[in-house]
Amino acid sequence: MIQKFKEAGYKIVEFEEIADIYIINTCTVTNISDKKSRQILRRAKHLNKDALVVAVGCYVQVAKENLEKIEEIDLALGTSEKNEIVSNIEKYIANNTEKSRVSDVMHQNNFLDFGAVTYTEKTRAVIKVQDGCDRFCSYCIIPYARGRVRSRKIESIIQEIEQIVQKGIKEVVITGIHIASYGKDFKDGTSLINLLEEINKIEGLKRIRLGSIEPTLITDEFIKRLTKLDKICNHFHLSLQSGCDETLKRMSRRYTTQEFEGCVNILRKAYTDVALTTDVIVGFPGETEKEFNTTYEFLNKIKFYQMHVFKYSPRMGTKAAVMGNQVPGEEKEKRSKMLLELSSKNEEEYKEKFIGKTVEVLFEEKENNKLVGHTSNYLKVGVDFKENLENEIKQVLIKDLDEEMLLGEIN
Ligand code: SF4
Known part of the structure; x- marks a missing residue:
């Protein structure tokens, strides 16, 4: 969207600056994202009450019937309308009629x-x-x-x-x-x-x-x-969400843990040093302690390089939001902490295996006194900065690791 505005001759400024038009690309993935989207819309109007405040994207798309209640929005554009963002806004400015343009994405x-x-x-x-x-x-x-x-x-x-x-x-x-x-x-x-x-x-x-x-x-x-x-x-992000078949069924995911493990084995056989990362939701409705333990054991067996752990947050309009046996917040917190600890342990073990090995790094930028980049399996690697090798691929011998990255020397 920024590029489209630039091409049309508009000047882009930081959000906190006074602008004539504010565009808020909204998110709706959880109830909290909806709330945040509304807060930012209000913030924009507060920055300049005469500005045109435009809400675009997913929150607008899903909440289309309720947008009238948010008086800070001057114009609402759905997920399809943002493709023609410039002309949609210019049309609105010229005619000042349609407050909302949200077509049916379904x-x-x-x-x-x-x-x-x-x-x-x-x-x-x-x-x-x-x-x-x-x-x-x-x-x-x-x-x-x-x-x-x-x-x-x-x-x-x-x-x-x-x-x-x-x-x-x-x-x-x-x-x-x-x-x-x-x-x-x-x-x-x-x-x-x-x-x-x-x-x-x-x-x-x-x-x-x-x-x-x-x-x-x-x-x-x-x-x-x-x-x-x-x-x-050789880096694959395989969404797991739960390591317990009963929970997966309630989530309407279309695989079993056995099938998932089969995929992991295929990938590990096919790619040397493959990095496998995943997403897991804890505290899904009805997730008993026993179900969570099954997930924990499964994750402990698979040993992902990294896990993104999400505490289940109900989203209005979905089946799970109205399921019984919602899990209390403190239980979600406890389960999330356990998985994050497991994730850190696995990450460290995975990274340690590379000490003494030579890896190929695509260098990206200078960070403090280090030149940093990533390997093909998405390990962050830093070497002492001697010359600017940004956007160059080099062989690096890994000598050590700190909390943030692997440390090495260019071969
Ligand atoms: S696969 Fe499931 S979790 Fe992923 S976007 Fe589709 S519905 Fe959402």
Whole structure:
């Protein structure tokens, strides 16, 4: 959106500065995100009562009937309308009529392509390849906010990556709401692996990192083709959510712990030193102490490199929010702490294995007196800063580690 405004000649200022237009890209993933979205909208009006305050995105999409109550919003645009953000705002300014434009995402069939616009860090670009999700997990509002699976055309993705590679970017991260479903809506057999095979051919690109994937994607056939692609990073984020089959069923997740473990084994066999990361929700409605212990034991067995632990937070409008046996806050806190401790222990053990080994690092930036970057399996590595090697790939011998990163010397 920033890029679109820049192209149209607008000046972008920091949020806390006085502006003529404030755009708040809202989130709705939990009840708390809704509350925060409303607070920021009020804050914008408070900064300049004469400004045009525009709410866009997921909160607007889901709360469309209730937006009238928030008087600070001058204009509300849904998740599809943000693609045409500039013209939607200019139309509003010219006519000052429609206060809200929120189309029905549930019946949208095509991926709305922003054009060659991408979020780019210095050495890594995030490429969105699909939107929407058809899974309807019982705790999740996303399918209602983003609609059905819509995939971006392979040609458009390749064109964007080629452009950013020409600018010197060496690594791309493939993201979406549910990238495992990529291509499902094309109905011609295209799937994520076809896309990755095309991306892998791009000259000058060095690394392809996958965003969060679902275990159901990892089949022998998928891995057979994936391992032929030399640019794929040996780092996979496999969303688990719970290590107990009963809890997974209530979550409406579509795999069992046994199937999940099967995927982990396939990945560990296929990729040396693979880094596996995951998300886990603790305190899901009805999660007894016994169920939690089952999850704990499962996680202890799998030993992920890192775990993102979320305390379940009810989201109005989802099945789980009205389930009985909601878990008390202090119990969620206790379970979260236990998993975070396990995560730190596993992370340290995983990292220690690299002391004495040589790894390949894509350097990103100078941090204090260190030059830091990441390996293909997403380990942060620092070397003493001697010269600016930003955006260069070097072999580094790992000698030690501190709390934050592995420490080494360039070979
Ligand atoms: S797969 Fe992910 S985005 Fe889709 S409903 Fe489940 S949690 Fe939400």
